[in-house]
Amino acid sequence: MPYLRISSDRSGEGLGVERQRVDCLALIEGRGWTLARAPFCENDASAAGRKPRPLFRALLDLVRSGGVDVIVAWSLDRLVRNARDRLALVEACRDAGVMIALCRGSDMDPTTPAGRLAIDVLGSVAQHEIDQKADRQRSAAQQAAENGRWIGGRRAFGYTADGLSIVEDEAAALRDAYAAVLAGETLRGVARQWNRAGFTTAQRPYRHAHLGERSPWRGDAVRRVLLNPRNAGLRAHKGEIMGQACWDGVVDESTWRATRTLLSDSARTTGGPTAMGKHFLSGVALCGLDGCGALVHGGGASHGKPVYRCRTTQLLPDQRPDVPGTHVNRLAAPADQYVSDVVVARLSRPDARDLLVDHKRADVPALREEATVLRARLDALAAEFGGGAEEPLPPREYRAMRAPLVEKIESIEGRIADAGMVDKLGALVRADDVAAAWDELTRDRRRAVLDVLAEVRLHAVGRGSRTFRPETVEIIWKAR
Ligand SMILES: [Zn+2]
Known part of the structure; x- marks a missing residue:
């Protein structure tokens, strides 16, 4: 037969x-x-x-x-x-x-x-x-994962040309950048800082750096560097984490994952309209008109002084056309000052430290261990079915067995990332002089702090109102 x-x-x-x-x-x-x-x-x-x-x-x-x-x-x-x-x-x-x-x-x-x-x-x-x-x-x-993208002359920032050893001054800059970004700094802010410190993008092997084109940093380049799993001592293949690498990480895995989560948040860009706003509350505070809730923007000026205004011009369903100007349009500086003062006051309170306690804080080493075990099981599963990568259409059982593992790994990675969301508030709360620490923060970091703490709604102040009335700035504390 x-x-x-x-x-x-x-x-x-x-x-x-x-x-x-x-x-x-x-x-x-x-x-x-x-x-x-x-x-x-x-x-x-x-x-x-x-x-x-x-x-x-x-x-x-x-x-x-x-x-x-x-x-x-x-x-x-x-x-x-x-x-x-x-x-x-x-x-x-x-x-x-x-x-x-x-x-x-x-x-x-x-x-x-x-x-x-x-x-x-x-x-x-x-x-x-x-x-x-x-x-x-x-x-x-x-x-492939170990060689990464610096093969062919490109060196990973923070590492020697062979990708195995850490270049200490760059690594320190990387660590600072992760901490800063997690605390609310923008990628452009990091790029500016790195350029000021004399770092350039690592286009060439380190020891030949003086020969190659060295470009100043820009936000998108910083983003690429920060997203690189090698900085956490992880090796990746096609965007998938394969496991621990044979080189040391510059930051720990939870810091890297937290940053990745933060940077993949679609609302955050390398410098979108929000980051471009000139004023503290621009693109952060909401229009206080009932039923509007649009973000206010620093736009225009009144008698030479910058204002926040709601760009929404259409009338709400129950708004009468003969009652104009109820979307917010008010001076920016007094609102900024008031919100800053309230935040500083809140963070100066003796119980401010409670804000830092995250009761859901995970046991990161245990989670990492768990993820490693699951990844090994995935590997074994893939080997059993002849290497998942080579089988575009793995058998149904393979997919059925793989899916729950992948799901579990993703959930664990999410929890590791959460744990790495180093407190945006920590530096402030621990400061001896909260007001001074607040003053030192860049606008973006202030916004990040505010975002953790509260939602701000700006109400219209009405015509001819000369004195600042705090009740027109509504601060809604977020539950922690
Ligand atoms: Zn509005």
């Missing part, structure tokens, strides 16, 4: 399907066997591809169901496409007592000791190939 398979391109003209068929039929006749069923013939143009082969499946079923005594094939590598198929077939044949007879190669008869040995050896070799392939895939991915 021959199963004929040929891969059309590489097998050569001399070994067409017809030739295999003739040889197999001759073997059957020579042994005095009867053809049990028509030849399986899979003229498979994509032998190297990954299309499911229904005929191979049917052959396996036939073997397992005991519907056949012997499989005849031209050669084993024509019969099976890869180590996995080979293993499946020889095991099925061994279990069902089905012999494999080959035109090129010796018989494998599971009813004789020699045949069983041949099958066992073949099976072991196949298994070995499968394991090696998985290993190769892993190490190729690892190598």
Whole structure:
């Protein structure tokens, strides 16, 4: 009962399907066997591809169901496409007592000791190939991950050209940048700071840095650097974290993850309209008009003094057209001052430290351990199914087993990131002089602090109102 398979391109003209068929039929006749069923013939143009082969499946079923005594094939590598198929077939044949007879190669008869040995050896070799392939895939991915993008002359900022050792002054700048960004600094702010400190983008190997083009930092370049998992001592492949790298991280994993979470927040850009606003509350405070709630912006001036205004001009459903100016439009400076004062007062209170206590704070080392175990299980699963990366369409069970693992890992990574959201408030609350510490913060960091603490609604002040009325600035504290 021959199963004929040929891969059309590489097998050569001399070994067409017809030739295999003739040889197999001759073997059957020579042994005095009867053809049990028509030849399986899979003229498979994509032998190297990954299309499911229904005929191979049917052959396996036939073997397992005991519907056949012997499989005849031209050669084993024509019969099976890869180590996995080979293993499946020889095991099925061994279990069902089905012999494999080959035109090129010796018989494998599971009813004789020699045949069983041949099958066992073949099976072991196949298994070995499968394991090696998985290993190769892993190490190729690892190598790619370890080499990262600085191969070909680009060095990772913070690391030597081989990517393995830390360049201390750059690493210190990186650590500061992570802390600053988590505390609300903008990427452009970091870029400015790095440029002032004389750092340039690391386009060339470190020791040749003076030869290469060295560009000043910009926000998007800072973002790319901060997002690089290598800074947390993690190696990644195609955006997926593969595990611990063989180099040291510059920051811990939770700091990196927290930063990544923060930077992938779509609302945050390298310098969008929000970051461009001139005033503290621009793009932060909301219009206090009932039912509006749009962000206010620093726009224009009144008698030469900057104002915040709601850009919403349309009337609300219940607003009468003869009552104008109820969207906010008021002087900026008094509102800024008032909100700053209130925040400083809040953070100066003895119970301010309670704001820093995060009761949900996770046990990061334990989480990391858990993630490592899960990732190892994913690896093992992928190896079991022949290296997930090479199988665009893994079997359904593989996906079914993989999905909950991936989901769990993502949830753990999220919790690690949360734990790394180093308190935006910490530096302020711990300061001896909260007001002075507040004054030293950049506008963006002040905004970040405010964002943690409260929501601000600016109400219209009405015409001719000269004195500042605090009740027109509504501060709604957020629950912590
Ligand atoms: Zn409004």
